[in-house]
Amino acid sequence: MRTRIGTSTLVGILATLVVGAAIALLPFGLSDYHRSTGAEVAVFFTAILALNIVTGYTGQISIGHGAFMAIGGYTTAILTAHHGWNDLATFPVAALTGFAAGVVVGLPALRLHGVYLALTTFAVALAVPQLAKNYSSFTGGTEGLALPTHTGMWLYYVGWGVAGVMFVLAWLLLRGRSGRAFRAIRDSEVAASSSGVSLAVYKTVSFGISAAIAAVAGSVYVLVNNFVNPDVFALTLSLYILIGAVVGGLGSLWGVLVGAAFVELLPIALTSGNVGSSQSVPVIFGAVVILVMALLPLGAANLLQRALHFGSKVGQHSDSPLGTEGR
């Protein structure tokens, strides 16, 4: 089957190029601190992209992507701090260890569905920092490992470079046969399996790829903070990635930027605007999350599509990856 490049894809490519150019030029007007913040947005972009592959496109819920970030982050930290590797050279290794971890989680995940899978990934997110504390001779334990510092500019371009590469790779993957297989599995496992899609292979591979991308996000995260310890990958990180993915819109790549900006920049904006009362920040942020879920349940991407009258297929699913068993 030949794939034709339709109008919406062309417009999509154009939009990506425009946004990409804007992102590339932005740091010249920013301070070093803001460039680091921009690099953190890139980290969340990559992580949310990763989560979207396994949850938005393949329908397997994961509340534990912080764990995969931890695996990548610690790989980078250990190679850099203990073995003197160049930090960028560690990224492919982090991706590989991430992939392996993803497969390790993906295999038992084949037996679990819906809420049980969600809670298992939740458990993984909690277990990985504990493992890091346990094997402290490798990981530095709670005192962690310090990494070389970098300027905000370096971090920004590395972060967005990684994000850009991952975005392109994800787009190519999802356009092709694997992407169709993933979507088929999300929509109906029985139908997919009857059509010859191997559930075991594709579900595990989706976890693996998703984890690999999240691992590289973790590597960048660790470099942005020039430090790693188990607290860096606490549960809130996984929750924020999930929030970002849903706010952005599952099953769509366009919303990922919105989701990343939402979870990284909104809390900062709230803190800056509330000088005396830092206590009100979580209250407002939580309220905004609820509001967004009430008004835009399918996320920003859905809003964008409705506004631009794009194709009706993507993002219209009201079926939850948590499953509708027995209802």
Add this chain to the structure above:
Amino acid sequence: MRARPSSRWIVPLVLVGIGLFLVIGSLDSALFAQQTVSGLANGGIYASLAVALVLIYRATEVINFAQGAIATFTTYIAWQLIDWGLSYWPAFVATLAIAFVVGFVLELVAIRPVERRGNQLTVVIAAIGLLILVEGAIGWIWGNNIKFMPAPFPSHIYNVGGVAFSRQDLGTIAISIASVLVLWLFFQFTKVGLAMRAAAVRPDAARLVGVRVSWMLSLGWGLAAVLGAVAGMMAAASPSVLLQPSMMDGILIYAFAAAVLGGLESAAGAVVGALLIGVTLNLLASYVSWVTPQLLLPAAFVIMLVVLLVKPSGLFGHARVRKV
């Protein structure tokens, strides 16, 4: 596929076996007995919160991440009432009533608008948003310092055969079991309970017979908040838990594991699961040297996972038929 008759008895048999093991071990060694009893006491703290989670899951199929924070919030209300001069048990009862209203209102204001147009995942995200909001609100209203919460059962230590346990430990376990019983009675024998069960299992059919499904959901949240308040007040009474905004964060994690282990649809299962987790972790920590303190949290989940892989719907859960 018809269930084989013998498989119905496997779970109860295993539980009886575990019970026997614990009793024999306790008779054999005072240390074993002490660790078992401490484990049961810890399990008692997780149990009430686990039952609250089960309640909301049964009613809405939503994992309520905010359950612990709501429990903490209601515990702070109890603290405030006591600080204003009310004595313990009146404050306890008043808190239960207030907790019901809080749960009911939160469902109405934060969850129902989301539920209308979204799916389960959006509701879960809203629950996460609620968690962040409520914990922040506690710090905003009462500050982040630790506060002292009195214990309902005056401190009295019993010493039976070298094993020490406090009246509070017994009280916590008793109250968890009592709450499950009360809940069971409510669901089995009252009209409202029946309506709630109908609304949870077959919302469309329930509507047809006149059940106001959305009010049932709010009711469910209200009751869960009451259970959460019990959990919070019992937890704060324990010396290992201090009253602070993040009080229930750790307990929530074990409560999830317990609820899943017991089968998300079963309140009794949640209590059994909680007690099992409490005891098993204590015994592992005492007797298995490669289970270091850091590995206890993962161990709780490994237990949960092992049970799930063998029996995917948990100990007392019913195997669900997945619709095509």
Add this chain to the structure above:
Amino acid sequence: MTRRMKGALVLAVLAVSAAAVSAAFAAGTAATPGVTKTSITIGGTFPLTGPAALYGVIPKAENAYFQYVNAHGGVYGRKINFKYYDDQYNPANTVPLTKKLVQQDHVFAVYGSLGTAPNLAIRDYLNQQKIPHVLVATGDSYWGAQVKKYPWTIGFQPDYPGESRVYGQFIKNKVPQAKIGVLMQDDAYGQNYYNGLLQGLGDAKSKIVDVEKYDATQTDVSTQVVKLKAAGANVFALFALPTQTIDALVVTTKIGWSPVTFINNVSASPLFMGLAVKSGANVDNDISATYLQDTINNPDTAVAKLYKSILAKYDSGADPNDANNLYGVANAWTLVAALKQAGQGLTRQNFMGALDNMNQINPFLYPGIKMVTNSTDHFPIDQQILEQWKSGAWHPFGHLFSKAY
């Protein structure tokens, strides 16, 4: 050139030089960030929310002292402007918040940041940028021991190994039939104390009969305490954070165990002891160490009254019995003393110089303690005194000690 023009030229030159001189005075040097003629801006990160929030009282107490100083003229006419942010004890927050303090708030110095890992995360950046990283709130020995590599970093409180070393020496000399049981946090925090204990015990370390560890995620340590009792220990070295300390003290009483108990200073605030007692613990005769002024047993001294009045006026709601508040005030006093010592022309260089050359009494510290630093000694407070809990309060006993008891 006419005479008028000459006069104008002279006037112009005078005016310009006067402007230059006063500008130099006003800014310290023209290039000193955070310092103006009327203010000094400093900042730090603290766990204001989250599980470590019980330390969140410290920056408020510090700020109270600064406001007191500001109300009395400030330091050479400059008011201290203290900004503090909530990092929730997570280094991933500490780093961006510290960068914000430096680059957006333009702080003169990073002051008082709390936590070992959070401070390790920002140490490289601050030293590379040559920004003072001072009076950090943690007792790890790094801040004093790694002076050569990190000259811009300095601690405040006595380090943890130094404290437990004295417990070891005390046990060796005064508790002859000791059988020691240790409960420690299973990470560098606990290890710090354990190492000090071993040093202090010397050859008496064979008296340790059992070491139990706990992870920070465990709030219940009854398993470990029960095992320590079962091992036959009659001395209990309790090296834990406040939550687990309170639990351990209650469980000890509950199981009918009465060892000689040593509690680390961080967890020994009367606030925590009170909570343990209310939960049923019998903590009489337990031993700890302190370096702060005893405002509870001597409430009528001038310094005790000053301390309480500062809290009452500038940090209302703060509990004077919580040693963390006194810690904050003592720490803040040290900062102000160093600013004064640096002089009117305040620069980062001469500020660090002042901190590197301290030799003075801090009124909020236990009488007799002198804060001393030099180019190789970055531990401002070396001395402590043992204290014992009786009748609801800590009572210092014995003599001040530094390296040896």
